[in-house]
Each structure stands twice: as C-alpha cells, then as structure tokens.
Amino acid sequence: MSAPRTELKSTGYEIFIGLLSILSIFNLVLVYTVVEDPGLQQILNVMNVLFSAIFLGDFTYRIFTAPSAGAYFFRHFGWADLLASLPFPQAKILRVFRLVRVSRLLRDIGPRAIWRSITRDRAGSALLVLLLMGILVLEFGSLMILRVEEYAKGANITSASDALWYTIVTISTVGYGDQYPVTEAGRLTGTVIIVIGVGIFGTFTGYLANLFLSPRKRDAESDAATATADSEPDAGPAVVAAVPDQAGATLEDLRTLLARSEASLAEVKALLGGADGAPGRPA
Numbered sequence: 001m002s003a004p005r006t007e008l009k010s011t012g013y014e015i016f017i018g019l020l021s022i023l024s025i026f027n028l029v030l031v032y033t034v035v036e037d038p039g040l041q042q043i044l045n046v047m048n049v050l051f052s053a054i055f056l057g058d059f060t061y062r063i064f065t066a067p068s069a070g071a072y073f074f075r076h077f078g079w080a081d082l083l084a085s086l087p088f089p090q091a092k093i094l095r096v097f098r099l100v101r102v103s104r105l106l107r108d109i110g111p112r113a114i115w116r117s118i119t120r121d122r123a124g125s126a127l128l129v130l131l132l133m134g135i136l137v138l139e140f141g142s143l144m145i146l147r148v149e150e151y152a153k154g155a156n157i158t159s160a161s162d163a164l165w166y167t168i169v170t171i172s173t174v175g176y177g178d179q180y181p182v183t184e185a186g187r188l189t190g191t192v193i194i195v196i197g198v199g200i201f202g203t204f205t206g207y208l209a210n211l212f213l214s215p216r217k218r219d220a221e222s223d224a225a226t227a228t229a230d231s232e233p234d235a236g237p238a239v240v241a242a243v244p245d246q247a248g249a250t251l252e253d254l255r256t257l258l259a260r261s262e263a264s265l266a267e268v269k270a271l272l273g274g275a276d277g278a279p280g281r282p283a
Contacts, residue, residue: 009065011109011117012125016132017058018102021095023135024051028092039146042160047139048092055098056085077101127207130200134171137200141167141193148185155182166190171197 031044059081066072073079080097106114118125146163149155157163157179166179170193181187 009062010121010124011106011114012121012128014102014105015114015118016128017055018099018106019132020051020054020135021099021102023139024048024055024092024095025099027051027139037147037150039150039158039160039163040143043139043142043146043163046160046164047135049087050135052085052087052092055081055095058098059085123207123210126203130204130207133196134200137171137193137196138164138167141171141189144189145181145186145193148183148189149181152183152186155186157181157186167193170194171200173197173201 027044027048031041031048035041035044059078062081063069063072063078066076066078073082077097077100080094083091084094084098109117142160142163145157145166146160149157149163150159157166162179166181169176169179170190173194181190
C-alpha cells in the first residue's frame with residue numbers, strides 16, 4: 001500500500017531546499033550590490049545556474065508528488081517555483097516564495113517532530129548535509145581562492161574557471177596539480193578545502209557502501225527467518241507425539257502407586273486384626 005501524498009516531503013529534504021533558497025537569495029544580493037569583480041561575479045553566476053537546476057528538479061518532484069498538481073501550482077506558488085528555476089535574472093527573486101513555504105511547513109510540524117524525523121532518517125539526512133557542504137565549499141572556496149590569487153605575482157589561478165576547476169579537483173582529492181595557489185592565504189584556503197573534501201568523500205563512500213550492503217543484510221535476515229520457519233513444522237509432530245507418551249507414562253505410574261498403596265493398606269488391616277485377637281492372626 002503506497003503512502004498518501006502530502007505537500008510536506010521529508011524533513012531533511014525541506015531543510016536542504018530551504019537552506020539552498022537562502023544561499024541563492026544571498027548570492028543575488030552579492031551579485032547585484034556587493035561584488036564588482038567580474039571573475040567573482042562569474043563564479044556566483046555559475047552557482048546560480050546550479051541552483052536553478054536543483055530548483056527545477058525540486059519543482060518537478062513536487063508537482064508529480066503533490067496531492068493535487070493544480071492546487072500546488074496555483075494556490076501554493078508552484079508557478080513561482082517554476083519561474084524562479086528558469087534562467088531569467090528578474091525571476092530569481094521569486095525564490096522567496098519557496099523559502100516561505102518551507103518555513104510554513106516546518107513550523108506546522110514543530111521542532112520536536114523535526115528533530116525526531118532527522119534522527120530517524122540519519123542516512124538520508126547525512127547525505128543531504130554532505131551535498132550542502134559540497135555546494136558551500138565549491139562556492140566559497142572558489143570565491144576565496146580567486147580573491148587571494150587572482151592578482152598575485154606568478155599566480156596561475158586567475159579566472160573563474162581556474163578557481164572552480166581547482167576547487168572541484170581539490171574537493172574530489174584528485175589533485176592534478178595544473179592549478180595551485182602561490183600565496184600563503186591561497187595555500188591556507190587550499191588546506192581547508194582539502195580537509196573538508198576528504199571528509200565529504202569519505203562519508204559519501206561510507207554512505208554508498210551502506211546503501212549497497214543493506215539489501216544484502218536484509219536478504220540474509222529474511223533467508224534465516226525462512227529457514228527457521230521451515231524447520232519448525234518438522235519439530236512440531238515430535239513434540240506433539242511426546243506429550244501423549246509422557247501422559248501415558250504418568251498414568252501408568254499412578255496406577256502402580258495406587259496398587260502398592262492398596263497392598264500396604266491391606267497389610268496394615270491384617271496386622272490390626274491380629275492385634276485385637278480377631279481371626280486371621282498370624283502365627
């Protein structure tokens with residue numbers, strides 16, 4: 001029996017989408033009001049393209065799993081989700097509606113239910129945390145490495161593509177060596193990216209291993225339970241047969257004991273009769 005469709009998806013997923021919405025809105029503020037360097041703006045634009053792809057997938061997922069596709073699209077601002085996912089800079093501010101909806105859904109279930117849901121689905125929550133950490137490191141690592149290396153003497157990380165490539169290669173622990181920092185601040189940034197990247201990929205590898213091994217463990221437990229169930233009927237008749245045998249033996253013992261008791265009682269009566277001078281006194 002399939003679970004009923006609800007507007008609220010998994011709690012961890014809703015929190016993940018809410019945090020991405022906050023980050024995407026923050027990026028829009030940086031692009032249009034704070035950051036003036038063309039290279040840094042290009043990195044933010046690339047990240048916004050990534051966010052648009054994620055939000056488009058979120059819109060598709062929600063409209064196919066909503067209790068009512070029409071209600072989601074028209075009453076729950078699905079149209080805003082769709083427009084905010086398209087490559088139109090003016091429409092990206094509509095991501096605020098996604099953030100408002102996530103906040104409302106999480107507020108309705110309460111903090112205790114949120115915590116219980118996250119702890120119950122630890123594997124899924126850990127995967128979403130890894131994805132969020134990877135996105136944060138990719139964006140802010142690229143921004144930082146380009147900021148400190150772009151105009152340094154002898155630098156080879158001088159463009160947005162160089163910074164993004166270096167960060168991706170470092171996070172994945174591949175380390176081609178074609179791009180590398182030459183400043184102290186750049187090396188410190190690279191060290192942080194390496195440490196976080198090792199943690200992300202190590203945890204992700206463990207998650208994949210658990211994902212592939214869990215079905216095997218469940219199958220083994222199911223086979224063991226089936227084998228136990230198959231062996232129980234064989235032992236049943238023996239146990240049932242043993243019960244009548246034991247009952248018959250007990251009844252025979254009672255009869256023997258009763259016969260001995262009657263014989264002993266007869267001897268006692270005979271002795272008492274002899275003591276009173278009655279006939280039958282033993283010589």
